[in-house]
Amino acid sequence: MTVSVFIDGAAGTTGLEIVERLRGRPEFALGVLEGERRKDAAARREALNDADIAILCLPDDAAREAVTMIDPNARTRVIDASSAHRTAPGWTYGFPELVGRDTVASAARVSNPGCYPTGFLALVAPLVRAGLIPADWPYTVNAASGYSGGGKALIEQFEAGGAPAFRAYGYDMAHKHRPEMKAHAGLVHDVIFAPSVVPAYRGMIVEVPLHLGAMAGDPTAAGLRDALRDFYQDSPVVSVRDESGIGALVLEESARPSDAMELFVFGNEGGWHARLVARLDNLGKGASGAAVQSLNLMCGLDETAGLRLDA
Ligand SMILES: NC(=O)C1=CN([C@@H]2O[C@H](COP(=O)(O)OP(=O)(O)OC[C@H]3O[C@@H](n4cnc5c(N)ncnc54)[C@H](OP(=O)(O)O)[C@@H]3O)[C@@H](O)[C@H]2O)C=CC1
Numbered sequence: 001m002t003v004s005v006f007i008d009g010a011a012g013t014t015g016l017e018i019v020e021r022l023r024g025r026p027e028f029a030l031g032v033l034e035g036e037r038r039k040d041a042a043a044r045r046e047a048l049n050d051a052d053i054a055i056l057c058l059p060d061d062a063a064r065e066a067v068t069m070i071d072p073n074a075r076t077r078v079i080d081a082s083s084a085h086r087t088a089p090g091w092t093y094g095f096p097e098l099v100g101r102d103t104v105a106s107a108a109r110v111s112n113p114g115c116y117p118t119g120f121l122a123l124v125a126p127l128v129r130a131g132l133i134p135a136d137w138p139y140t141v142n143a144a145s146g147y148s149g150g151g152k153a154l155i156e157q158f159e160a161g162g163a164p165a166f167r168a169y170g171y172d173m174a175h176k177h178r179p180e181m182k183a184h185a186g187l188v189h190d191v192i193f194a195p196s197v198v199p200a201y202r203g204m205i206v207e208v209p210l211h212l213g214a215m216a217g218d219p220t221a222a223g224l225r226d227a228l229r230d231f232y233q234d235s236p237v238v239s240v241r242d243e244s245g246i247g248a249l250v251l252e253e254s255a256r257p258s259d260a261m262e263l264f265v266f267g268n269e270g271g272w273h274a275r276l277v278a279r280l281d282n283l284g285k286g287a288s289g290a291a292v293q294s295l296n297l298m299c300g301l302d303e304t305a306g307l308r309l310d311a
Pocket residue numbers: 008009010011012013014015038039040056057058059060062081082083113114115148149150151152153282283286287
């Protein structure tokens with residue numbers, strides 16, 4: 001059976017990458033609106049209500065509006081790439097490794113995780129759940145992202161010439177990703193989040209530094225690494241890497257697209273400190289790859305179909 005998929009916002013950065021991943025897949029009949037019709041409310045309403053699955057690749061307000069355009073009795077299921085519904089009641093968080101593949105498979109409303117939270121949650125949520133690190137710890141997240149993370153507007157800025165070599169931001173300490181990090185890791189406190197953007201198109205490194213020696217239960221870097229390895233042992237997307245011999249992690253200026261995510265746990269000799277690190281493509285597992293993974297599950301298909309896991 002062919003599944004009809006409407007991509008609202010198909011001309012944007014995330015939308016284009018989803019189209020690329022779905023193009024040529026006979027299981028799907030892809031619908032997009034071209035030209036002026038892209039933002040025509042009547043055309044969007046019709047397409048949203050006619051689709052088996054709508055994927056929203058829109059700014060938050062437009063994503064909220066799109067959901068209200070869907071008739072409550074319509075069969076349309078939704079995957080929202082925006083941050084509008086990531087902690088909203090009635091929505092499933094589209095992180096199959098954390099919420100369960102069956103939960104995503106049967107969901108009518110799926111909210112794609114944010115790019116930075118994907119790295120943070122992949123590292124922290126399983127360890128908090130296992131009781132290896134505390135839920136009531138004041139966690140900090142440091143991260144660097146490629147500039148495609150900011151969508152068309154930031155891409156234009158960085159490609160217009162004179163891009164900064166490094167731009168730190170988020171100094172209002174109210175970044176939109178903080179609520180989903182707290183909620184889906186089951187934390188007591190909001191995180192301190194220090195994001196930055198660099199002149200590479202895609203890719204990101206997300207780091208959680210830990211004072212292990214100050215935590216109850218004496219967690220060790222090796223213990224945390226083993227727990228993550230166990231947690232992701234069946235995942236074709238997330239892998240826990242051997243950290244030995246790695247002196248640096250880099251983001252390539254022209255990295256190939258990838259839907260995989262690598263996790264690292266570095267620890268110092270005395271065992272007091274650890275640095276949990278995730279490396280991923282903000283447009284891969286951080287956005288479009290995650291949306292396609294959820295789409296596959298929602299359609300009863302292999303979760304990796306169409307994904308780029310070889311990079
Ligand atoms: N880029 C990334 O790495 C990630 C992005 N996301 C999220 O995905 C969503 C899309 O982001 P991204 O692709 O980067 O953004 P872009 O700015 O690249 O694309 C957004 C697209 O939505 C279109 N659009 C805006 N308003 C409307 C509307 N009312 N009706 C129809 N189309 C509309 C825009 O049109 P126009 O072309 O005219 O501007 C544009 O094509 C955002 O919510 C973002 O936060 C999530 C994870 C990572």
